[in-house]
Amino acid sequence: MTRSGIKFVGLAICLAIFTGALAGCGSTADSKDIKIGGVFELTGGVASYGQSAVNGAKLAFKQVNASGGVLGKKINFIIADNKSEPSESANAVTKLITQDKVAAIMGAVASSNTLAAVQIATDNKIPLLTPTSTNPKVTVDDNGTVKDYIFRSCFIDPFQGTVMANFATKTLKAKTAVIYVDNSSDYSKGLAQFFEENFVKSGGQVLSKEAFLQKDQDFKATLTKIKSVNPEVIYVPGYYEEVGKIVKQARELGITVPMLGGDGWDSPKLAEIAGKEVLNNSYFSNHYSTEDKDPKVTQFVEDYKAEYNQTPDALAALGYDGAMMLVDAIKRAGSAEPAKIKDALAQTKDLQLVTGLISLDANHNPIKSAVIIELKNGIQTFKEKINP
Template sequence: MGALMGGVMRPVFKSRNRSFLVFGIVFLSLVGFVNCTKKGDTGASAQADLQALVLGEFGTMTGPESTFGISTHRGIMMAVEEANASGGIQGKPIKVISLDDQGRSDEAVTAVTKLVTQENVQLILGEVASSRSIAAAPVAQKYKVPMISPSSTNPRVTQVGDFIFRVCFIDPFQGKVMAKFAAQNLKMKTAAILRDIKSDYSVGLADFFAEDFQKMGGKIISDLSYSSGDADFKAQLTAIKLKKPDVLFIPGYYTEVGLIARQARELNYNGVLMGGDGWDSAKLTEIGGKAVVGGYFSSHYSPKSDKPVVQNFVAKYKEKYNGEVPNGLAAMGYDAARVAIAAALKSSTLAPTDLRDAVAQTKDFEGVTGVISLNDERNAVKPAVVLKVMASNDYEYVTTVNP
């Protein structure tokens, strides 16, 4: 093979022109790079002079997990547009700088560093996935810029430091909600778990569910796993079916849950299917069809709630995105941005440290996803709702579980 390769290799520096061309390209890209960074500097400082609020957002806008990032981004933008329509902060419009992290934790660190040190944002919103929030939070903490995660439910996120907040409940609570619902409301005795081994969210939620379900007298009779991206789950489901659990808990994302539910029903498993907020998407019933109907999952909000704030949000979202019902992530993004804006309205200087104090004092904030109060651990204390899947993208509100 090597000998073959020798044949096509020709000296590169045959002529002056070509080597200059190469160096020209490298040089220009360097210059362009430096220029870009310079521009960013001046732009942001000019903004700071005007005392306008600049929010930074980092999320997964491209790549396989971009659905989550895009939903959140839409929610955030809606909140900001609403605030700007009613005058912004002290008469100046709020600016949002969104950076993509491609679903990679190291890119998340880079993105937050750019937001903080170059764009000089006063507050950061992001990420959906706990692992990327945990990776990036130390940067926000180091530079003392408050960060609000819309939907990272792992407990360790806010433990990074006193500048890190979240507006969602945490996994231990969500696990407990579903365990309690299964054991007490549905009076189930035995459960099987099918967890996504590649997802930190799924593994965490499965562990907390198992712990609480056993505490409440239930039994976990099977605990198997799959990897996100798989399409065939029949082997796991055949094993689960033979043990006849009352409940099959699938703490995964809707992308796989739909297929799992389908195959479970095809194999004649008739137990109750349950899951967490990862189920919340219009695609769930599209992929799962009849199989997911009758399943229960915990979520942040019910789009059918008659609270005015929810109705307003759902109506506006539908109008903007051709009739799509906003999922939980969009609602969380909306709430996170609104908590940030509310804090900015209360704070006098818009300096990051003042914003942090204002965010920390958030109490009884009327959000789409419930009344949000931040506790001493900077986690939102708020109820979870349990929804039941009805036919074709229709969810019935079952109950609210308070912390």
């Protein structure tokens, strides 16, 4: 190709990029809808969580659109599957930003998958709100700097770990514990850290800390070791896939002490994997309970059952609340411009949602209550409510 030809092609490419950039910049303001992206675990190891969160968000946006939308526009919820993998989460967020031109993003579910996406959202100045990722690092850097464009609608691991440590020492009167952590999960390691700190602070003793990895199948060797130290409680901050197998194998070995966990236990599949009776004498911290008689909760449960013919778990409630937080921010911002949505999200205060009254603190974390769920023959029952 001649030099002049090269210059012509180069000019054409530059013009195309410039024109595309202008089109992209104007797409949010000029379009007849507001595009909200969703990056969720629809396949892979925690697909049950991802589907619940998506169902909750879809219900919220459906109700908003049926009521006239936001700022006179309908919400267009564009969902991408991260396949329960951090690398796929990064790819999905990139696609939503660069190809779909979304104004904001919801997701992911697991902290590891959200952490893989936050820098991309930040670099592109697109607000990202995770409804369920509880690791503190999601919204705050290691040096303590708040990530300007990242938010969440769930409480964080320090609060959740503290809740279970206090429940173990005060309600169950436990003085000794073993922590069995998923070493491949930021979520699990964060919960374990804060449970240990607060359990010891309350006078308890951690007899040992053991580890497993996601997708492990046989836990009996480690559980036999745990049984030998005879703890009064065992804390397993993991996801339902492994937790179900751990609890089942623990009971088969004759371990009868209370098994404790976090919101990663909240899935109908837990009872399918472990067995209903096996889960007796087990407790986990969670974001809400369907047994709560608050009108906001009862209405949500009724609406969700009508839409999906199933009872909403906490992930569904958090997905719903995350969507409503975004809608509230867009309304208050009076704009679907990402920077204005970001500023409005940061100012969220006294917003009544399904999982409680939410105000965001300086680190973009909700100040809200938690509940303790007891499993009785596989059925979740409300045990007690813990306020911040």
